[in-house]
Amino acid sequence: AGSYALCGTRGWFYDAEADADKKVLLREAGRLRASIAEAKKTGLEPAVFLHYPPRYADAVCEEIWSILLEEEIRLCYYGHIHGGGIRRATEGWVDGIRLKLISCDAVSFTPVLVR
Numbered sequence: 001a002g003s004y005a006l007c008g009t010r011g012w013f014y015d016a017e018a019d020a021d022k023k024v025l026l027r028e029a030g031r032l033r034a035s036i037a038e039a040k041k042t043g044l045e046p047a048v049f050l051h052y053p054p055r056y057a058d059a060v061c062e063e064i065w066s067i068l069l070e071e072e073i074r075l076c077y078y079g080h081i082h083g084g085g086i087r088r089a090t091e092g093w094v095d096g097i098r099l100k101l102i103s104c105d106a107v108s109f110t111p112v113l114v115r
Contacts, residue, residue: 001047001114004075005039008032008049011078014061029063036071047075047114054078055090055099068097077112079103 009031016025032048039046054064054076068076077100081089089101102112 003044004047004114005042005044006049006114007035007039007046009035011050011052011054011061011064013052014054014056014059025061025063029067032064032067033071036067036073040071045075046071046073047077048073050076050078052078052080053090053099053101055094056081056085057088057090069095073097075114076100077102077114079106081106 009028011032012025012028013021016022032050036046036048048068050064052061052064054061054068067073074096075098079102081101081103082105086101086103086106089106091099091101093099100112101107
């Protein structure tokens with residue numbers, strides 16, 4: 001998309017405690033690393049897309065967030081948050097990463113420019 005290489009994965013719940021959830025989260029973290037690595041091979045700046053937010057209100061999905069930091073990702077778009085939860089979504093610049101909620105109702109079903 002323009003000067004960005006789009007990459008990402010589904011992500012997972014920030015509060016995953018069950019063994020099955022932890023397994024999924026670790027798999028998603030591996031997929032994110034692989035996706036970012038492939039994006040970087042293009043020479044373009046990676047823009048990460050996730051279904052689940054890497055941060056929500058005061059919560060952080062450390063497994064995903066640490067990868068974004070390590071890989072020096074600057075743009076991260078995510079969904080999953082709808083209805084009343086939208087007001088608690090983490091958006092804007094956090095630790096050098098611009099977070100943007102793009103769930104359909106959060107953006108009034110309007111396409112979002114990647115920039």
